Amino acid sequence: MHHRTQHIIDLVVVLTHKEMKVRYKNNVLGYLWSIVHPLAFAFVFFVAFKVVMRIDMENYTLFLIAGLFPWQWFSNSVMAAPTVFLNNASIIKKVNFPRSVVMLAAVLQDAIHYILSIPVIVLFLFIFHQRPSLSWLWGIPMLMAIQFLMTYGVSLLISSINLFFRDLERLTGIIITFMFYLTPIIYPETMIPENYRDLINLNPLSPLMISWRKLFLEGTIDPLSIMTSFVYALVAAAVGHMVYKRLVWKFAEVL
Amino acid sequence: MTGEPVIVFDRVSKSYPLYHHITGGVKHFIFNLPKAIRSMNSSYEVLREISFKVHKGETFGIIGKNGAGKSTALGIMAGVIKQSSGHVEVRGRISPLLALGGGFHPELSGRENIMLNGVLLGLTRAEVTARMAEIIEFSELSDFMDQPLRTYSSGMFARLGFSVVAHLDPEILLIDEILAVGDIDFQKKCFLKMEEFKKKGVTIVIVTHSLGDVETICDRAMWIEGHEAKMIEGPGEVVARYKGSSSNGAGGDGGDGGDGGDAGEGPASNLFEGHEAIDTKKHASRLFSHGRSRPVMVICETVNSCTNDCVICAYGKMTRPRSVMPMETFEKFLADYSAMGGGALSLTPVVGDVFLDDFLMERIAAIRKHELITSLSFTTNAVASDRLTDEELKFVLDNTDRVHISVYGIDDEEYSAMTRRDHYKRTVRNIKRIMGLSADKGRLRLGFRFLKKRDEGEVQAWLLENFGALIPYTGTNRFANWGAAMDTTSGLPFSAEWLEEKTNRSQCLIPLVACQVFADGGVSFCHCDDYDADEELSLGNIAENTLIDLYNSEKARSLWDFEHRVPDFCRKCSFHIPLSELPRYESAFENPLDFIGG
Numbered sequence: 001m002h003h004r005t006q007h008i009i010d011l012v013v014v015l016t017h018k019e020m021k022v023r024y025k026n027n028v029l030g031y032l033w034s035i036v037h038p039l040a041f042a043f044v045f046f047v048a049f050k051v052v053m054r055i056d057m058e059n060y061t062l063f064l065i066a067g068l069f070p071w072q073w074f075s076n077s078v079m080a081a082p083t084v085f086l087n088n089a090s091i092i093k094k095v096n097f098p099r100s101v102v103m104l105a106a107v108l109q110d111a112i113h114y115i116l117s118i119p120v121i122v123l124f125l126f127i128f129h130q131r132p133s134l135s136w137l138w139g140i141p142m143l144m145a146i147q148f149l150m151t152y153g154v155s156l157l158i159s160s161i162n163l164f165f166r167d168l169e170r171l172t173g174i175i176i177t178f179m180f181y182l183t184p185i186i187y188p189e190t191m192i193p194e195n196y197r198d199l200i201n202l203n204p205l206s207p208l209m210i211s212w213r214k215l216f217l218e219g220t221i222d223p224l225s226i227m228t229s230f231v232y233a234l235v236a237a238a239v240g241h242m243v244y245k246r247l248v249w250k251f252a253e254v255l
Numbered sequence: 256m257t258g259e260p261v262i263v264f265d266r267v268s269k270s271y272p273l274y275h276h277i278t279g280g281v282k283h284f285i286f287n288l289p290k291a292i293r294s295m296n297s298s299y300e301v302l303r304e305i306s307f308k309v310h311k312g313e314t315f316g317i318i319g320k321n322g323a324g325k326s327t328a329l330g331i332m333a334g335v336i337k338q339s340s341g342h343v344e345v346r347g348r349i350s351p352l353l354a355l356g357g358g359f360h361p362e363l364s365g366r367e368n369i370m371l372n373g374v375l376l377g378l379t380r381a382e383v384t385a386r387m388a389e390i391i392e393f394s395e396l397s398d399f400m401d402q403p404l405r406t407y408s409s410g411m412f413a414r415l416g417f418s419v420v421a422h423l424d425p426e427i428l429l430i431d432e433i434l435a436v437g438d439i440d441f442q443k444k445c446f447l448k449m450e451e452f453k454k455k456g457v458t459i460v461i462v463t464h465s466l467g468d469v470e471t472i473c474d475r476a477m478w479i480e481g482h483e484a485k486m487i488e489g490p491g492e493v494v495a496r497y498k499g500s501s502s503n504g505a506g507g508d509g510g511d512g513g514d515g516g517d518a519g520e521g522p523a524s525n526l527f528e529g530h531e532a533i534d535t536k537k538h539a540s541r542l543f544s545h546g547r548s549r550p551v552m553v554i555c556e557t558v559n560s561c562t563n564d565c566v567i568c569a570y571g572k573m574t575r576p577r578s579v580m581p582m583e584t585f586e587k588f589l590a591d592y593s594a595m596g597g598g599a600l601s602l603t604p605v606v607g608d609v610f611l612d613d614f615l616m617e618r619i620a621a622i623r624k625h626e627l628i629t630s631l632s633f634t635t636n637a638v639a640s641d642r643l644t645d646e647e648l649k650f651v652l653d654n655t656d657r658v659h660i661s662v663y664g665i666d667d668e669e670y671s672a673m674t675r676r677d678h679y680k681r682t683v684r685n686i687k688r689i690m691g692l693s694a695d696k697g698r699l700r701l702g703f704r705f706l707k708k709r710d711e712g713e714v715q716a717w718l719l720e721n722f723g724a725l726i727p728y729t730g731t732n733r734f735a736n737w738g739a740a741m742d743t744t745s746g747l748p749f750s751a752e753w754l755e756e757k758t759n760r761s762q763c764l765i766p767l768v769a770c771q772v773f774a775d776g777g778v779s780f781c782h783c784d785d786y787d788a789d790e791e792l793s794l795g796n797i798a799e800n801t802l803i804d805l806y807n808s809e810k811a812r813s814l815w816d817f818e819h820r821v822p823d824f825c826r827k828c829s830f831h832i833p834l835s836e837l838p839r840y841e842s843a844f845e846n847p848l849d850f851i852g853g
Contacts (some may be wrong), residue, residue, distance in 0.1 A: 007374070007378075010379045011374055012755040014371050014374045014375075014380065018363060018367075021362060021367070022360065022363075023365060091375055092335065093330070093335060094330075094333060094358075095335065095351055095358070095376060095377075096334035097375065207259070252330060253271055253336060
């Protein structure tokens with residue numbers, strides 16, 4: 001393989017390994033802890049919507065878990081994005097390497113973590129007397145690729161701009177919270193009043209999250225949702241990369 | 256200069272827009288809109304039309320004051336910074352030598368860090384693996400390879416960093432001030448490796464403040480001043496002219512020799528360059544030792560436990576183990592301090608009381624052997640002074656030039672509310688005893704820390720009533736926030752107040768007066784409220800390095816660099832004094848004791 005390509009691959013591998021190691025530290029429970037997070041959320045929403053507000057849905061727990069786990073990947077990556085370049089200031093200021101690999105490694109690390117959490121979804125399926133479908137075999141890689149592209153694009157955009165407007169870091173948390181409630185994760189899209197329902201597709205995360213849930217719960221792949229989310233992902237990646245390209249030469253100056 | 260040029264700068268200029276108006280945040284940007292918009296078009300020029308060539312196999316030094324643009328030039332060579340105008344050509348693979356800790360992660364093991372660093376610097380994983388054994392051997396750290404890096408000392412960090420770079424097979428090596436770290440043996444090893452590189456035809460560019468290094472290893476040198484290349488010649492000529500022009504040379508024979516002659520002939524390594532407020536010529540004898548920078552005095556914490564637990568003190572927040580400095584460490588400290596010319600010494604702990612130090616007598620005896628240590632002082636609450644016999648206490652007092660006693664109130668209620676202990680009567684009794692045993696009462700000072708509002712008359716009446724005499728004193732009922740460790744939103748008892756929290760943005764002058772050595776031998780950049788030996792201000796440990804090496808280290812340099820960010824710890828420190836106010840505090844050079852208290 002060409003030395004340069006190999007080097008970039010190795011950079012991603014080494015940096016991802018670093019991120020994984022730092023995340024799980026010497027902590028045996030490290031993996032469990034990061035599973036606990038979405039599970040705790042699921043529990044909170046279960047109590048709030050099923051127990052207290054009595055949402056009229058069967059298997060609401062499963063419904064929550066199928067949506068919260070992929071969301072967690074997106075939100076973890078994006079929430080961490082503002083500081084990704086800042087945390088690597090010392091090397092960015094000295095060494096000339098493609099800075100985007102730092103982001104690639106960060107998102108990849110969250111992706112790996114997401115894969116590791118899929119067995120938990122399977123476990124819950126079994127608890128509710130359902131089972132994984134064969135369509136997962138191609139559905140999961142496809143959706144992962146789309147979500148990876150989307151997450152990487154958005155993260156790169158935020159991370160690059162944050163170096164110049166540091167307030168973006170705080171804004172990101174607020175926007176993510178908005179997005180979470182505006183995406184059909186804790187409620188099904190069918191519950192949205194008729195006259196607003198079409199608006200849901202204006203939210204780039206909606207078709208993707210709906211696709212994940214359909215895949216996990218019904219084993220179905222909805223081509224329209226997937227195409228829509230793919231287009232959104234492409235746009236996110238393109239915009240993210242464009243902005244990054246415009247700004248990257250100044251990174252070492254502002255860090 | 257026979258080789259072909261591998262680095263060519265042709266009329267290269269670099270200006271930075273004034274980003275801080277933007278990076279200050281949206282709020283800052285909006286509230287200062289007119290200024291901010293103007294600043295978007297304004298810029299700061301760092302390099303102006305610089306032209307030079309570095310030839311293959313040459314070792315090229317770049318010298319100049321802080322902020323002259325040296326590091327920017329290096330950044331442009333490395334390709335991380337883009338020039339604003341002019342033409343740059345670099346032929347060959349560039350290997351930058353990362354500054355201390357850059358490209359390392361504390362949670363990863365030594366081995367994993369070698370991999371990380373190697374790949375960041377341009378090798379593939381297979382290439383690093385092939386060199387792993389060699390790198391580990393060179394670093395002499397094989398026993399520590401599987402430990403996480405956070406357990407390494409700064410000296411070990413530096414070794415690891417250089418070891419990786421030494422095995423990169425660089426074509427062009429960029430070094431930004433790295434030779435000042437590590438112990439002497441390892442430094443020698445680094446120099447040998449550099450010689451080896453030179454023989455192999457590696458081109459080396461060094462940015463440094465160490466003029467000695469420039470003279471010994473460089474073939475040519477460039478002096479950047481006022482953002483322009485002032486001179487490009489052989490290293491001898493450049494160094495001579497540079498010394499002649501700047502205040503550097505003034506520090507040449509700053510330290511007064513004594514037994515510290517081995518501190519090295521290395522000419523000026525001036526931390527204070529670029530800080531116009533500091534008159535390095537006038538204070539050369541106090542700010543330089545053998546051409547290297549030093550603080551006016553040093554404060555050594557020999558013990559960090561205390562009899563009291565004052566409501567105004569971060570003592571309760573300290574996570575460092577409570578300990579007493581081993582005599583071995585103390586002897587090493589004294590030797591280091593003498594070697595850098597000595598001067599005033601204070602034994603005031605950051606938190607703690609000197610009378611709880613079991614080795615106090617031995618320490619004072621040891622200090623007496625060091626002629627260059629010209630004065631001794633400490634601040635105490637006097638509570639534990641009754642652990643000493645009359646004879647012992649007299650010995651301590653006779654050998655101390657300033658005893659500063661902090662008094663936490665002049666009635667029982669106030670004292671207990673402040674110290675959360677019941678030592679009021681004991682304190683009064685002990686101060687009386689100290690007065691009685693002091694041969695020279697002029698050496699005593701009292702510092703009142705009041706919770707209640709007190710006027711002069713009250714204090715003087717109290718002094719006369721208890722001691723039958725007036726002792727020079729100061730008093731306050733406004734207290735510092737210990738670098739924002741204290742919750743200043745919750746009030747203090749009676750009428751005491753917290754000093755308002757500041758938002759400091761500039762270099763502080765306190766580090767110039769004194770640095771602090773902690774009970775474990777750790778050295779802090781500043782004599783301040785660094786109660787927990789904050790990593791941010793830590794320069795390393797005297798067990799690994801000499802005190803003056805630490806004070807002149809890369810880390811210290813970055814803390815002194817006024818373009819550099821203000822450390823988090825200092826941002827809200829209520830003791831902060833801007834360096835620009837130095838003229839008002841100049842007496843601290845002559846009499847640091849009055850400045851620090853005791």
